[in-house]
Amino acid sequence: MTRGETRGARLLALGLLALIGWLVVYPLILVLLESVHTGQGWTLDYVRQFAGRSTEWLALWGSCWIAIASVVLSALIGVPLAVLVTRYDFPGRRTLATIIALPAVLPPLVGVVAFLFLYGESGFLARMVQAVFRLDEAPWRLEGASAILLVHAYSMYVYFYLFTRAGLLSLDGSMLEAAASLGAGRWRTLRRIVLPALRPALAGGALLTAMTALASFSAPYVFGGGFRVMTTQIVSTRLNGETSLAMVETVSLTLLALLALFLFRGAEREVGGSKGTPPAPTRIERRWVSRLLTMSAWGLAIVLLLPHLTLLVVSFVPVGTWTTEAIPPAWTLRNYATLVQDPVRVRPLLNSLWLASVATVASVAISLLAGAMVVRRRVRGRGILEALLALPWAVPGTVFAIAIATAFSVHAPLAGRIVLVGTIWILPLAYLGRNLPLTSRATLAGLRSLDPSLDEAAASLGAGRWRTLWSVTVPLLWPSLVAGATLAFATSL
Amino acid sequence: MTAFLELAGLTKRFGPAVAVDDVSLRMSRGEILALLGPSGSGKTTTLRLLAGFETPDSGTVTVEGLDVTRQSPVARRFGMVFQHYALFPHLDVGENVAFGLESTGVKRQELEQRIGRALELVELAGFERRRIAHLSGGQQQRVALARAIAPEPRVLLLDEPLSNLDPVLRERTRRELHDLIHHIGITTVLVTHEQEEAFELGDRVAVLRDGRLEQVGTPDELYANPGNPFVTAFVGRASTLEGVVLERGRSGTRVRVEGVDWGVSTDSGVQRALIPGQRIRVLVRPEALWMARPEPGSLGAVVRERRFAGATSLFLVQTDLGTVLEVSGSGLAVKVGERVGLVPSRRAGGAAGIHLFPLDAAT
Numbered sequence: 059m060t061r062g063e064t065r066g067a068r069l070l071a072l073g074l075l076a077l078i079g080w081l082v083v084y085p086l087i088l089v090l091l092e093s094v095h096t097g098q099g100w101t102l103d104y105v106r107q108f109a110g111r112s113t114e115w116l117a118l119w120g121s122c123w124i125a126i127a128s129v130v131l132s133a134l135i136g137v138p139l140a141v142l143v144t145r146y147d148f149p150g151r152r153t154l155a156t157i158i159a160l161p162a163v164l165p166p167l168v169g170v171v172a173f174l175f176l177y178g179e180s181g182f183l184a185r186m187v188q189a190v191f192r193l194d195e196a197p198w199r200l201e202g203a204s205a206i207l208l209v210h211a212y213s214m215y216v217y218f219y220l221f222t223r224a225g226l227l228s229l230d231g232s233m234l235e236a237a238a239s240l241g242a243g244r245w246r247t248l249r250r251i252v253l254p255a256l257r258p259a260l261a262g263g264a265l266l267t268a269m270t271a272l273a274s275f276s277a278p279y280v281f282g283g284g285f286r287v288m289t290t291q292i293v294s295t296r297l298n299g300e301t302s303l304a305m306v307e308t309v310s311l312t313l314l315a316l317l318a319l320f321l322f323r324g325a326e327r328e329v330g331g332s333k334g335t336p337p338a339p340t341r342i343e344r345r346w347v348s349r350l351l352t353m354s355a356w357g358l359a360i361v362l363l364l365p366h367l368t369l370l371v372v373s374f375v376p377v378g379t380w381t382t383e384a385i386p387p388a389w390t391l392r393n394y395a396t397l398v399q400d401p402v403r404v405r406p407l408l409n410s411l412w413l414a415s416v417a418t419v420a421s422v423a424i425s426l427l428a429g430a431m432v433v434r435r436r437v438r439g440r441g442i443l444e445a446l447l448a449l450p451w452a453v454p455g456t457v458f459a460i461a462i463a464t465a466f467s468v469h470a471p472l473a474g475r476i477v478l479v480g481t482i483w484i485l486p487l488a489y490l491g492r493n494l495p496l497t498s499r500a501t502l503a504g505l506r507s508l509d510p511s512l513d514e515a516a517a518s519l520g521a522g523r524w525r526t527l528w529s530v531t532v533p534l535l536w537p538s539l540v541a542g543a544t545l546a547f548a549t550s551l
Numbered sequence: 552m553t554a555f556l557e558l559a560g561l562t563k564r565f566g567p568a569v570a571v572d573d574v575s576l577r578m579s580r581g582e583i584l585a586l587l588g589p590s591g592s593g594k595t596t597t598l599r600l601l602a603g604f605e606t607p608d609s610g611t612v613t614v615e616g617l618d619v620t621r622q623s624p625v626a627r628r629f630g631m632v633f634q635h636y637a638l639f640p641h642l643d644v645g646e647n648v649a650f651g652l653e654s655t656g657v658k659r660q661e662l663e664q665r666i667g668r669a670l671e672l673v674e675l676a677g678f679e680r681r682r683i684a685h686l687s688g689g690q691q692q693r694v695a696l697a698r699a700i701a702p703e704p705r706v707l708l709l710d711e712p713l714s715n716l717d718p719v720l721r722e723r724t725r726r727e728l729h730d731l732i733h734h735i736g737i738t739t740v741l742v743t744h745e746q747e748e749a750f751e752l753g754d755r756v757a758v759l760r761d762g763r764l765e766q767v768g769t770p771d772e773l774y775a776n777p778g779n780p781f782v783t784a785f786v787g788r789a790s791t792l793e794g795v796v797l798e799r800g801r802s803g804t805r806v807r808v809e810g811v812d813w814g815v816s817t818d819s820g821v822q823r824a825l826i827p828g829q830r831i832r833v834l835v836r837p838e839a840l841w842m843a844r845p846e847p848g849s850l851g852a853v854v855r856e857r858r859f860a861g862a863t864s865l866f867l868v869q870t871d872l873g874t875v876l877e878v879s880g881s882g883l884a885v886k887v888g889e890r891v892g893l894v895p896s897r898r899a900g901g902a903a904g905i906h907l908f909p910l911d912a913a914t
Contacts, residue, residue: 509635511633511634511635511637512637512639514602514604514624514631514637515631515633515637515638515639516639516650517603517604517623517624517625518624518630518651518699518708519630519650519698519699519702520625520651520654520655520702521625521650521651521654525654529650530639533641534639534640534641
């Protein structure tokens with residue numbers, strides 16, 4: 059393109075770099091500094107203190123193995139489900155495929171609460187069992203590491219499911235036919251063709267699960283009991299007033315996350331190759347297999363969705379009236395009426411919606427601009443820009459929250475720090491940083507799969523940069539933008 | 552005559568690779584130029600430099616005496632048909648055609664008229680509200696063309712416009728495209744790797760290789776007087792023999808090829824520079840040789856293979872020295888395995904189709 063425009067693009071890219079650097083990188087560096095620096099000067103005391111306590115090591119180890127076990131369990135649920143609804147044809151396949159993906163757009167805390175309502179020790183299931191067998195106390199206790207794992211598997215299988223399904227759908231059907239024509243049986247095709255092609259998808263799912271599990275706070279907080287992981291440890295240390303020690307803990311959790319990122323590096327890279335039509339799902343011939351499959355798949359879907367359904371039902375029941383009956387004895391809309399009428403209760407709801415909307419819109423806009431600079435204008439430093447956009451994923455959410463809270467609790471405008479904690483701005487800003495990886499990932503992938511000659515066609519038809527962006531790029535990117543925005547919005551709630 | 556569109560010393564590098572190397576071309580208004588070359592010859596890059604999607608490292612593009620080299624694609628007002636059409640899938644046919652018109656600020660009522668007229672030109676009248684995805688390949692090609700010409704661009708650029716069509720459709724569309732461009736009278740540059748396409752559509756053809764301009768001329772000029780062995784072989788078919796110049800006379804040149812003497816009457820600049828005794832490369836078109844009975848003075852060869860291609864067949868014959876040549880002839884003239892004697896054909900009033908080049912010249 060002509061020179062002047064390139065300069066404009068470079069300026070815009072620099073501005074974006076500065077913004078993301080200030081919002082994402084700078085707070086993290088501050089955390090690192092504060093863990094080895096106090097009012098009196100540089101010190102390694104807190105690092106030593108950290109290393110000397112066995113509880114710290116136990117919490118770190120807890121985080122570590124919970125993350126690994128969560129990955130394994132989620133994969134065991136998500137991958138077979140994805141294969142089932144993608145590769146095999148049976149009644150209700152499409153509906154099931156959508157239902158299974160639903161938890162991805164439901165806020166994580168809602169999942170935990172719903173899970174507790176249904177399967178918790180005082181949940182409906184437990185009370186039903188207790189009533190049926192006339193037990194004196196709850197038949198099980200949802201507590202400790204196994205409870206955390208259960209909740210994790212329940213809420214994170216969807217990552218594996220979504221990634222694997224996308225990977226399977228992007229497979230070139232003729233590749234499988236080619237393998238078959240070369241005499242490869244079902245297993246050899248799976249091992250030599252399908253799995254290598256799915257490697258990036260599986261790595262992506264594993265990485266996302268590991269990161270989410272490391273950062274998970276609500277599940278260990280609600281179900282952990284005496285079992286500590288690093289996130290709950292950090293919060294309790296901070297509540298005890300040991301700020302510097304909390305910083306060291308934060309750094310240790312970050313290092314753990316970076317280690318996970320390092321282990322999965324490269325595996326996510328696309329294999330590339332031909333694009334074709336995805337393989338058609340196989341129709342299952344034997345009727346009883348088909349029936350069994352359909353029934354068990356639906357059964358699983360119900361188990362997965364029941365917590366959310368229960369939550370929905372409970373919201374229509376007067377408080378305290380539903381105890382051991384199978385069906386609620388009374389129904390009401392009062393709960394909703396209270397929520398809408400009581401200003402004390404409606405405020406948080408509106409706040410949540412408002413915050414999530416602002417953060418989502420801003421992060422989509424930034425992702426779109428950054429994407430255009432990285433993919434289309436190919437500005438210098440585009441690699442750094444892309445890495446910075448993805449960085450918040452490599453850092454556990456808790457760490458990121460603490461970093462933001464640390465950075466914006468001091469008034470030092472010259473150092474780029476202003477007091478935002480306690481104001482209305484801190485949350486959208488934190489969510490914005492947190493959302494950038496989600497929206498930018500969707501936007502960049504979408505832009506890369508768009509034919510660049512569409513942009514050129516618009517230019518050759520006399521459309522300027524903004525008209526091209528608005529009337530060609532955005533409408534074509536719409537599905538990607540919506541996907542990114544939906545995920546971002548749900549996680550911000 | 553002043554040139555309407557001029558490319559002067561255009562050079563474009565991608566890293567160490569030179570994609571376009573010092574290309575200069577002049578076109579008059581309304582002329583159609585075909586850029587012909589194998590893949591990687593720099594023809595598409597040349598087109599993109601013209602369109603403004605790439606900026607040259609040196610050289611200029613001039614329209615009507617005005618330098619547009621640094622102008623954005625938007626400011627140039629060149630229309631382009633992309634290889635894969637690049638139709639906007641979220642807009643219907645009418646909206647696609649309207650896109651360029653809206654950029655030039657055409658008013659609402661006139662807009663409908665001009666969309667209709669553009670679609671009429673490509674014989675898609677009434678297709679305004681069709682979805683792009685519901686069109687056949689040929690229809691998409693025509694919508695792309697209508698979209699490009701609707702804003703009445705100064706220059707029309709076509710990037711392999713027919714490469715996505717099946718052979719039968721391609722031939723028909725080629726004729727229609729030819730008639731349409733001539734009807735509108737728009738200055739056009741098209742890129743193709745198919746000689747037939749270049750010859751039928753182009754008033755002149757520019758042959759590119761490795762980013763360099765090898766030769767420009769009308770199709771007839773290129774075929775009859777190719778400037779070097781590459782153009783000879785790329786424009787039409789030709790087999791290569793080695794020989795030596797015996798003498799240069801007024802009516803032509805006598806050469807010795809694999810032990811026999813041939814008189815060559817074509818008269819190009821390259822040929823005039825040859826001197827007796829010089830070793831040469833002899834490029835022979837299939838129709839330039841005649842398969843006679845083997846007798847002294849003719850080049851002895853054996854027919855190895857026959858490829859049927861309609862009224863005339865193409866024969867692969869192998870000379871006694873082992874060189875394989877393509878010779879055309881009527882299907883029943885000779886049989887595979889038969890011995891023949893090759894002599895220059897007298898059909899065109901002299902041995903047309905035999906081209907001589909110095910051996911040390913670039914191939």
